[in-house]
Amino acid sequence: MRYVATVFLCLLLSQVAWAEPFMSPESVPSARGFHKKVIADGLSHPWGVAWLPDGSMLVTERPGRVRHLNEDGTTRTYKVPGGPAVVVVGQGGLLDISLHPNFAENGLVYFTLATGTRHSNRTTLARAYFDGKKFSKLEELFRVSQAKSGGQHFGSRMIWLEDRTLLMSVGDGGNPPVRIGDVLSRTLAQDGQSHLGKILRLTDAGMPVAGGSFGGQSDILPExxxxxxxxxQGLAVDPIRNTVWASEHGxxxxxxxxxxxxxxxxxxxxxxxxxxxxxxxxxxxHTTLPGMxxxxxxxLSGIAPSGLLLYTGDKFPKWRGDLFAGGLKDQSIRRVVLDQSGRVLGEEIIRVGQRVRDVQQGPDGFIYLLTDESDGKLIRLEPSEETDPNP
Ligand SMILES: [Ca+2]
Known part of the structure; x- marks a missing residue:
């Protein structure tokens, strides 16, 4: 009986230990087997990248422009006409970009952006048509219901789920003393009637999905x-484990x-x-609470995580199924090694030496990153025989 009780206790403890988060160590070993190639530079605080069917790339720049990078090295610069105006303040501006899953047929490109003014602004979702040469008809689909002040915490990554609904992250509005009404903005992350501090799920027209995600709880908005x-600022679909990952700034x-x-x-x-x-x-x-x-x-010491990728390509076979998290403060990408179930096993570091804003997998299976600088770069990671690319 005592043996059974001991086994049960061990099982219980192993379950508890399983639930503990993996605490990233202060010193992380370097990833190996790649080199970096600069594909484009002169980008002004690039934020997001999307690939067109012909292999060329659209890159958003936070000051409000879209750059079209062609494979032959030529670039074109667009302002997206119409729709809501971008407000460029602090972390806000033109942010993420994503093609509609049906882009080949409908030509729709989705953007997240900050709109309003320095003192009253909102994270906004909009879309425009792109015909390969120009954008037209930017239309607003959704905006956060409450305006906030200042230039902090807009979010706002986008990913598409298999059912062609869109997930979009929205920040909590700002650090103290930023207030909305009579409460600190950050507390609204726990308010089911506020869009701040949430991931939203919307149709491709920017509407709530019928039924919502909280089982019809009437005090939580359906979107x-x-x-x-x-x-x-990092969202990634994981087709291997049929789940979604998010990296979040503390x-x-x-x-x-x-x-x-x-x-x-x-x-x-x-x-x-x-x-x-x-x-x-x-x-x-509290670091943990029931129901959360x-x-x-x-x-623990912070990397300021931005773009996030779940790698599924064939260029780095050993990296398949792992997460790659860009770090602004850390000026690196963290390779987060996962087991088949998605449990974190460990970490490696890819040093970049500049703030990393986004990490994506190209249709060619290479890993691409954007650096958050006034002379921002698009860099490609390519496999290499080098033994230590981070001397
Ligand atoms: Ca948390």
């Missing part, structure tokens, strides 16, 4: 997919990698490892 987020440290399931609450700001910028005080006394979903990985 909310998950809640309790601070500022997600304040001072406590950045997170989360496995996203519709209808879940991810805790911010009630449960977090993060600390206040001022005085490095704990933001919450813990992160899979915590970068």
């Amino acid at each position: 909310i997919y998950s809640m309790g987020h601070r500022n997600i 304040a001072l440290g406590g950045d997170e990698l989360n496995r996203i399931t519709g209808g879940n609450n991810y805790g911010w700001p009630k449960a977090t490892f993060s600390k206040e910028y001022l005085g490095a005080r704990d933001i919450s006394e 979903t813990d992160p899979e990985l915590v970068w």
